[in-house]
Amino acid sequence: MSNNVIPRTPSAYDYQLLIKNILYCPVVDAPDQEIVYRTSFRYTYRELRQRICRLANALTDLGVKAGDTVAVMDWDSHRYLECFFAVPMLGAVLHTINVRLSPEQILYTIDHAEDDFLLVNGEFLPILEQIRGRMDTVKGFVLLQDEPITSPTTIQFCGEYEELLAQSSSTFDFADFDENCRATTFYTTGTTGMPKGVYFSHRQLVLHTLGTMSALGTSAGQGRFHSQDVYMPITPMFHVHAWGMPYIATMLGVKQVYPGRYVPDLLLELVEKERVTFSHCVPTILHMLLRHPHAQRIDLSQWKLIIGGAAMSRTLCLEAMGRGIDVFTGYGMSETCPILTFAHVTPEMLELSPEEQASVRCKTGRSIPLVDLRVVDGSLSEQPRDNVSIGEIVVRAPWLSQGYLKDHKASERLWEGGWLHTGDVAVRDERGYVRITDRTKDVIKVAGEWVSSLELEDIIAHHPGVSEVAVIGLPDEKWGERPLALVVVRPDHPLTEKDISHHIRHYTDSGLVNKQVVLLKVRFVELIDKTSVGKINKVMLREKYL
Numbered sequence: 281m282s283n284n285v286i287p288r289t290p291s292a293y294d295y296q297l298l299i300k301n302i303l304y305c306p307v308v309d310a311p312d313q314e315i316v317y318r319t320s321f322r323y324t325y326r327e328l329r330q331r332i333c334r335l336a337n338a339l340t341d342l343g344v345k346a347g348d349t350v351a352v353m354d355w356d357s358h359r360y361l362e363c364f365f366a367v368p369m370l371g372a373v374l375h376t377i378n379v380r381l382s383p384e385q386i387l388y389t390i391d392h393a394e395d396d397f398l399l400v401n402g403e404f405l406p407i408l409e410q411i412r413g414r415m416d417t418v419k420g421f422v423l424l425q426d427e428p429i430t431s432p433t434t435i436q437f438c439g440e441y442e443e444l445l446a447q448s449s450s451t452f453d454f455a456d457f458d459e460n461c462r463a464t465t466f467y468t469t470g471t472t473g474m475p476k477g478v479y480f481s482h483r484q485l486v487l488h489t490l491g492t493m494s495a496l497g498t499s500a501g502q503g504r505f506h507s508q509d510v511y512m513p514i515t516p517m518f519h520v521h522a523w524g525m526p527y528i529a530t531m532l533g534v535k536q537v538y539p540g541r542y543v544p545d546l547l548l549e550l551v552e553k554e555r556v557t558f559s560h561c562v563p564t565i566l567h568m569l570l571r572h573p574h575a576q577r578i579d580l581s582q583w584k585l586i587i588g589g590a591a592m593s594r595t596l597c598l599e600a601m602g603r604g605i606d607v608f609t610g611y612g613m614s615e616t617c618p619i620l621t622f623a624h625v626t627p628e629m630l631e632l633s634p635e636e637q638a639s640v641r642c643k644t645g646r647s648i649p650l651v652d653l654r655v656v657d658g659s660l661s662e663q664p665r666d667n668v669s670i671g672e673i674v675v676r677a678p679w680l681s682q683g684y685l686k687d688h689k690a691s692e693r694l695w696e697g698g699w700l701h702t703g704d705v706a707v708r709d710e711r712g713y714v715r716i717t718d719r720t721k722d723v724i725k726v727a728g729e730w731v732s733s734l735e736l737e738d739i740i741a742h743h744p745g746v747s748e749v750a751v752i753g754l755p756d757e758k759w760g761e762r763p764l765a766l767v768v769v770r771p772d773h774p775l776t777e778k779d780i781s782h783h784i785r786h787y788t789d790s791g792l793v794n795k796q797v798v799l800l801k802v803r804f805v806e807l808i809d810k811t812s813v814g815k816i817n818k819v820m821l822r823e824k825y826l
């Protein structure tokens with residue numbers, strides 16, 4: 281490195297990239313804009329700022345100080361949004377607990393993160409009761425409450441959230457500190473072994489906000505997130521900060537709608553009544569919403585929807601487009617804060633047929649600003665951008681977790697060779713669009729040839745009788761592995777293995793997929809196991825069906 285560091289006048293202000301600047305120096309200052317919680321509560325950005333100060337005062341009075349960890353167990357709420365700001369703005373670390381983990385795993389994450397205080401929604405008290413005697417570090421509990429508590433509890437609370445806020449001052453002078461301080465931590469939803477902790481600094485979250493906002497805000501044809509939008513998350517706030525979107529929404533000064541626990545009726549009602557125009561979710565949720573009877577009578581044509589967390593099938597994409605939804609893919613992982621790519625379509629592509637557009641919207645996407653994403657072979661050399669050469673996605677970006685909390689070995693593996701290894705296998709085309717074909721752990725090798733489980737799932741999902749499908753590799757003496765499709769059939773549409781084979785043969789005969797897929801075996805199942813964030817749980821499926 282050169283020694284050409286810029287000189288600094290001693291009195292010059294050393295601006296740190298801190299989360300408070302997202303709140304206080306936004307793109308649009310909108311004091312009268314609304315924040316809505318379900319159908320029960322609404323207030324303005326002016327009050328949001330005051331409540332963040334009140335929360336900071338309340339937490340300080342409880343004894344929270346810089347460097348402490350404050351954990352939250354809640355569904356998506358205005359309270360959570362307040363914690364997204366107040367906790368890190370105090371210099372403390374916000375631990376967003378995945379409430380869908382098992383009680384033992386939750387206990388593990390609380391101990392491992394060394395949580396000092398825990399803000400808990402009354403709904404989760406039964407979980408807490410099971411583990412509370414074994415928590416080593418928690419000094420105090422705060423109750424978050426929508427309804428009066430009905431289940432008996434032995435937990436002594438420091439106070440109830442609204443009461444604590446009401447007693448506290450609405451001003452707070454948030455100090456400056458080093459932008460590299462840890463702001464948040466949470467645990468991967470890994471299905472083998474105990475979850476692993478990742479962590480992000482103020483600087484990383486601010487840069488993620490700016491990078492993602494510029495990618496979304498500069499799309500010319502579709503999928504633009506701008507100040508006139510109404511935002512509602514449908515990926516949980518406990519999982520990768522709801523993809524960091526609440527920070528972007530706040531910086532844009534848009535109306536924000538928080539739906540609490542995800543109940544399909546209520547989600548659709550909020551989309552309709554609050555005129556939600558921008559959301560994000562995993563494919564399973566979109567599938568569930570489109571199947572819901574209420575979805576048929578609601579106008580969804582103003583809704584922009586990012587699908588991520590798992591690949592979106594063309595069938596699902598076309599169905600959503602058919603309802604007028606501007607649907608497209610986003611990609612990332614817990615370790616990457618998370619956003620790495622978006623599959624926006626260009627204005628010229630909007631002239632294409634829905635089928636042709638869907639092929640682009642379902643790709644994994646193009647990297648967003650500041651993300652150096654490469655598809656590489658085993659020696660980290662970049663693969664040609666020919667849409668055929670397969671390799672692992674590795675990345676460098678300013679907002680990647682620098683390791684796993686207290687897990688040196690796994691951190692070294694994650695960052696082998698100075699690149700963050702995603703474990704995702706992909707191809708890239710000449711325009712830079714990446715398409716994930718599998719997880720490294722999920723690839724199926726039939727007679728020495730790679731078969732993409734995602735591609736196969738996409739083809740099978742195209743059959744009108746298929747409601748859901750997951751493909752895993754089945755060990756086979758002759759072929760090494762054979763693909764096994766687990767299929768949930770639509771109630772009104774009986775199906776046989778032959779129907780599926782016939783359907784697939786059309787694709788193999790026309791050379792659209794690897795001919796090895798004819799070795800596919802099919803098993804009809806009642807349901808497909810999902811992870812705690814609603815993705816197909818292939819580890820569990822392999823355990824169950826192999």
Ligand code: AMP
Nearest residue numbers: 469588589590591610611612613614716
């Ligand atoms: P998680 O850390 O639980 O958010 O999971 C991250 C993983 O989900 C990634 O490494 C991918 O395997 C998968 N994933 C996320 N987004 C996509 C996408 N758009 N298409 C395919 N897989 C995805």
